Amino acid sequence: MTFDFTNQIVFVTGAASGIGAAQVRAFLTAGAHVFGFDKQVGEMPQLQKEFTDTFAFFIGDIRDENQLRQGITACHEVFASVDILLNTAGVLDDYLPLAETTTELWERILDINIKGMFSLTKLLLPELLANKGTVINMASIAGLVAGGGGIAYTTSKHAIIGFTKQLALDYAAKELHVNAIAPGAIDTPMNQADFAGDGQMAKWVAEETPVKRWAAPAEVAYATLFLASDEARYMQGNILPIDGGWLLK
Secondary structure (H helix, E strand, O other): OOOOOOOOEEEEEOOOOHHHHHHHHHHHHOOOEEEEEEOOOOOHHHHHHHOOOOEEEEEOOOOOHHHHHHHHHHHHHHOOOOOEEEEOOOOOOOOOOHHHOOHHHHHHHHHHHHHHHHHHHHHHHHHHHHOOOEEEEEOOHHHOOOOOOOHHHHHHHHHHHHHHHHHHHHHHHHOOEEEEEEEOOEOOHHHHHHHOOOOHHHHHHHHHOOOOOOEOHHHHHHHHHHHHOHHHOOOOOOEEEEOOOHHHO
């Protein structure tokens, strides 16, 4: 199936690397105009060089509502109102249990992973409703089972799933299209600690995954294209695992 997002405006958080950058490239290749938002520059200048007329970006902190507003304004000035919102930005917590989780770490993880998603989605909600748009949130298998992160990360990803389901229920009748993706082991910069040293952690994760490998970010991006398409509009509040069979165990 070939997806065509010509003239669609896509707003992507966490666009500088990993899954976010792969989503940017996938939607650009499918004809969309894409606006990236991230705290770091990462791959965005290269993407802008390749897609001069259809990609733009803003460097900002998703925890700062004023910077989110500035990013939205920049998107409107370069392109137009948003049709598709990809809430992809997120951070890990070093797999720490409660006893080792400081208040500062707890607040940082929840502010980035869930508060930023709440703030941006609320700011964009009027135009998403007007455009009968799409929201795709980045959850995780850690939002469905324990063990995919520490207590702060796992809590934040469970919250994203609840946010996704309630958002879908509240606005499905107004034709807002809302789903989430729950990745498993994806080879991104966020997970590079697993590959440190002799890479034993990465090898263990691959061995524990039924398909015996990590996934590439592009594999998540391709699934995002489907979830954002008209062909998937009857899907509402679904959490789509992309986990190599991890949740089968």
